[in-house]
Amino acid sequence: MQELDIVKPASVAEAVSLHGGAVGARYLAGGTDLVPNMRRGLQKSRKLVDITGIEELRQIAFENGALRIGAGVTLEALCASDLVRRHAPLLALAASQVAGPTHRAAATLGGNLMQDTRCYFYNQSDFWRTANEYCMKAEGTICRVAPSSSRCWASYCGDVAPAMLVLGAEVDISGPTGNRREPLAALYADDGLQHLKLGPGDLLVSVEVPAQSGWTAGYEKVRVRGTIDFPLAGIAVAIKREGNRIADLRVACTGVNAYPGLVPNLEAWRGKEPDEAFFAALEKAVRKEIQPMESTLTAAGYRKRVALGLARKLVGELFESAGA
């Protein structure tokens, strides 16, 4: 690993100014995504702005019907927070499935939302990548997953983002060019190389999530092992029910695209009964949204199958429990 310049600011403003949008500078939170990548030579940062000392990033508050979670809150703290469990239990559920317990003790919400995209050809040692002549995402020119493609298909594999998306989260960002608020969904792009629409030096300060009340929600991920593994596919669902009809429905996916995304056009099913035609249409909508590629050791076909299966199962189960 290269020599590093590490600074540890005490406030958001100081962090942003220390970073200053400089080339090769990066925010360091729990380091559970960044450090393994740096050790493999995937990110060649020279300067790290360690944001774990910033108190205001570690706050959780509930005001005006919305939950506000600082980007520096660890996933462990998020899972344990009474406010989160009361007002947005879905977030605790999703966060509890990230990596393993020791990771969650260090890993932060911000780092989770901002984690790099992943690919079998990319998340390898420098020795391996050198021997395999690299790929477009780092040091190389062609995509090993789809050699004729002009883009990178690495997938975004965070567990918390889809849960945030179905609850309609918004993010507060502070950067060298000022502060802004935008929907979380607007932060992501369909590009394995550049999946975040963040300006240089932009710092995620907090996430605001409307209270979950009225929604019945769930998150499930598929992985080979019961812990540690990233999602091969993950599905978050939030549903509202009126009588025998769907009042509202949101579905978001992770692990199956370069970004975590909401399945579009589900509004059409508001006010309808979840019959077999609905489930067939749901599967079709999810199939259209996702595009897993051969970027994991597990075949893409499997990831597609379980993403569809999980969406169907979760929506069905949650609709049932919403009625209960």
Added chain:
Amino acid sequence: MNTKPSKGVGQRMPLYDGVEKVTGRAKYTADLFPRDALVGRIYRSPLPHAELIEVDVSAARSLPGVVAVITGADCDIPYGILPIAQNEFPLARDRVRYFGEPVAAVAAVDEETAERALKLIRLHVRELPIIDSIAKARAPDAALLHDKKPGNIEREVHNEFGDTAAGFAAADLVREQTYHAAEVNHAQMEPHAAFAAWEPEREQLTLHTCSMVPYYVHKKVAQCLGIDTAQVRVIKPYVGGAFGARVETLNFEIIVSLLARAARGAVRMQLTREESMLTHRGRPESETRVKLGMTRDGRITACECEVVQRGGAYAGYGIITILYAGALLNGIYDVKNVKYDGYRVYTNTPPCGAMRGHGTVNTRVAFESLMTSMAAELDLDPIEVRRRNRIPGPSVTPNGLRVESYGLPQCLDKVEEASGWRQLRGKLPKWKGIGMACSHFVSGSAKPVHFTGEPHATIVLKLDFDGGISILSGAADVGQGSTTIVAQVVVEVLGVDWRRVRVITNDSAVTPKDNGSYSSRVTFMVGNATLDAAQKLKQVLVEAAARRLQVEPDQVECLGESFHVLGDPSRAVSFSDATAEALVDTGTLHVKGTFTCPIEFQGGKHRGGAVGSTMGFSYAAQVVEVSVDPVTCRVSVDKIWAALDCGFAINPLAVEGQIQGGVFMGMGQGLSEQTRYENGKMSAANFLDYGFPTMAETPPIEVFIVESIDPNGPFGAKEASEGPLAGFPAALADAVRDATGLEFHEWPLTPERIAKAMEAREREQRAAARKTVRQPATAGAA
């Protein structure tokens, strides 16, 4: 000190070094690195197969801070664990045969310099075809990895015992099936590490390494450095797991020694996880075709088995592995007619080696799977079928192996009852199932790898003026508990207070040679040698006490901390006084105990007949309960019941740990573990992608110890660690079949594999439904 004799064996006690290990106080090899030692790093081949035209290290050599650079030119002496198959050089010469094979090495003042030096090394090569599968290796026109090995066959084995043709003719049901098991790695917790110090003034080398076989390392390091074994000293600190990964001399141990001599100083070397996995020596991928004949009532009349193993680039233990795969078709059931054909092939993948259950696991998995499947076809209960094939009593197997104690039937009883098998088998709700299988393993290979004529195990007890008993043991404790066992045996025999005893292990300058921790030989052989030593020391002390008490030795009773005249407890001498008396005229006592397996236990007369030979087999039975998720197709193991006949549990707590560990490792192989290659390049060489199970997937494992009291084991003890592994993958597949109706012949049973099978079945069902719709009349008529 205690007044009553202390108990040693049969005690549930924490491992002798357990507290150090769990509290982090234990120092492993890398913790002991001297700060001022140079950093050694290995330059590895980026290609799986190529002719080396030039290894250009000139730029690396002239980088400031680099003290030594070595290449294949620095050592032209091949090594290998088997004296008859030494075809590996510590650093490749002329040719590289697997991705990651060491080509050059540097010693530098720090990590960064060493790293930079590696980047300056240039290879000029001619690439050769990559032979990375069994099929490619065996293709008629395949490129050859080694000159004198036509067909890339390292070793073929063919033998037949009894008359299989007649056996099959006598069967009511004959079935044949091919099973495929993926290659797996030991994935031991501690990555490889070693440091070597060359003392230029004395021309001596001291090597610290994480080995299971310090004696073999000692020999091979001396051999490759071209120095006398007397110039070498090998020390093995605590080892963080091994499972066979370190059961032969590994390239890095020789490389670090060569570097130390070249640098005329001390060199430390810590391999990364990826490098540790590339060093490999794991269980080979294998194709196992089994054919069994069975009578209507479940008796096996004949067995035919063909095994092909993808051995990797060099010989290693390969010949033994392919022999083991056939030898242990025997020794668990009463089968009189057994034919075996084995092929070990060379491929451009890292060399395989000995891994827990050496050679026998995939054969057992295949055999057990077919046995259960045939039982189902005959409408027989699989546990009952095993009972019907039990070995009747002490006997010799068709291939000349001796079975003296046999607790398999009791193991079956235990797991059948505890699991509620009769109530659950075939009766669990959809997506839940229960399955079973058996397995066995040797308690030490009765014939050592290197035949020297020496005893098979030696232990020295040192007693001096202080009254402390030092057990000098060369047995390599790699977590399995050998240090604990020798201490328990000594305390049991002498009855002394525990505080009097110390175990000093694995320093070749101090401790007696031991062959090493392989083939589960240590408790049996070293245990027996310790028993011999302790009894001899006791005799010395009893005689000394008799002199003090002025009676005959047979009038003396030993109570551990004191010696009494029989029937007159008032006439006694203390342990210290007996020791003082024993030292008169002789001084420091060194009492030696040994053990040798008698020749009649050393296997059949046929070629390779020594492999599989042992004085006692452990036996295991296990039942596994699973759930299969219909959406994700993931198998969860809900509960395991495992019973093991280990002869006698010298330390029941340690035995339970070993059974759980063995079962767990079988679970890894069954569920999710496998090495992966991308064009011959190992590509899941890390703990995230390799996929061994975690605590989250580990269900409660209920363990039962069966004590058959082996006539030859120390206090009746046999092996307790390798035996319980092989049953798992077969029991798992059996349980998954019970849950889903799908039969699997390939491991691991990943969600993806199960999904594929489910999809195939769904397709078939859809096709059948279409057919029924289209041809209602025919379907109705049929």
